[in-house]
Amino acid sequence: MVRRLNITIPEDVAKRLDNIRNKSKFISDAVREKLEKSEKEKLEKLLEEGYKAVKEEDKKINDEWEKITLERWK
DSSP states (O other), rough: OOOEEEEEOHHHHHHHTTTOOOOHHOOOOHHHHHHHHHHHHHHHOOOOOOHHHHHHHHHHHHHHHHHHHHHHHH
Protein backbone atom coordinates (compact mmCIF):
# COMPACT_ATOMS: atom_id res chain seq x y z
CA MET A 1 0.00 0.00 0.00
CA VAL A 2 1.25 3.48 -0.80
CA ARG A 3 0.26 6.80 0.76
CA ARG A 4 0.88 10.24 -0.60
CA LEU A 5 2.29 12.77 1.84
CA ASN A 6 2.85 16.46 1.38
CA ILE A 7 5.96 17.46 3.28
CA THR A 8 8.16 20.50 3.43
CA ILE A 9 11.93 20.28 3.44
CA PRO A 10 14.66 22.91 3.54
CA GLU A 11 15.74 24.35 0.21
CA ASP A 12 19.29 22.99 0.51
CA VAL A 13 17.94 19.46 0.97
CA ALA A 14 15.56 19.87 -1.98
CA LYS A 15 18.46 20.97 -4.18
CA ARG A 16 20.47 17.91 -3.18
CA LEU A 17 17.53 15.74 -4.25
CA ASP A 18 17.32 17.35 -7.69
CA ASN A 19 19.56 14.72 -9.31
CA ILE A 20 17.82 11.75 -7.70
CA ARG A 21 15.56 9.98 -10.20
CA ASN A 22 13.15 8.24 -7.86
CA LYS A 23 12.84 10.72 -5.03
CA SER A 24 9.98 8.85 -3.35
CA LYS A 25 12.00 5.64 -3.08
CA PHE A 26 15.10 7.50 -1.97
CA ILE A 27 13.24 9.38 0.76
CA SER A 28 11.35 6.23 1.85
CA ASP A 29 14.61 4.29 2.14
CA ALA A 30 16.24 7.11 4.11
CA VAL A 31 13.30 7.40 6.52
CA ARG A 32 13.13 3.62 6.95
CA GLU A 33 16.87 3.49 7.70
CA LYS A 34 16.58 6.32 10.23
CA LEU A 35 13.60 4.67 11.96
CA GLU A 36 15.36 1.30 12.16
CA LYS A 37 18.44 2.96 13.64
CA SER A 38 16.31 4.76 16.22
CA GLU A 39 14.47 1.55 17.16
CA LYS A 40 17.77 -0.32 17.48
CA GLU A 41 19.18 2.40 19.75
CA LYS A 42 16.07 2.21 21.96
CA LEU A 43 16.38 -1.57 22.21
CA GLU A 44 20.08 -1.36 23.04
CA LYS A 45 19.31 1.18 25.78
CA LEU A 46 16.63 -1.08 27.25
CA LEU A 47 18.97 -4.08 27.18
CA GLU A 48 21.73 -2.07 28.84
CA GLU A 49 19.34 -0.93 31.59
CA GLY A 50 18.19 -4.52 32.07
CA TYR A 51 21.74 -5.83 32.37
CA LYS A 52 22.60 -3.11 34.87
CA ALA A 53 19.50 -3.92 36.91
CA VAL A 54 20.44 -7.59 37.35
CA LYS A 55 24.19 -7.01 37.64
CA GLU A 56 24.22 -6.74 41.45
CA GLU A 57 21.89 -9.70 41.89
CA ASP A 58 24.09 -11.84 39.63
CA LYS A 59 27.18 -10.77 41.56
CA LYS A 60 25.59 -11.80 44.87
CA ILE A 61 24.62 -15.19 43.49
CA ASN A 62 28.12 -15.73 42.07
CA ASP A 63 29.69 -14.76 45.40
CA GLU A 64 27.47 -17.24 47.24
CA TRP A 65 28.35 -20.06 44.85
CA GLU A 66 32.03 -19.21 45.13
CA LYS A 67 31.86 -19.43 48.95
CA ILE A 68 30.09 -22.79 48.78
CA THR A 69 32.57 -24.12 46.25
CA LEU A 70 35.57 -22.98 48.32
CA GLU A 71 34.09 -24.56 51.48
CA ARG A 72 34.00 -27.97 49.79
CA TRP A 73 37.66 -27.67 48.74
CA LYS A 74 38.86 -27.31 52.34
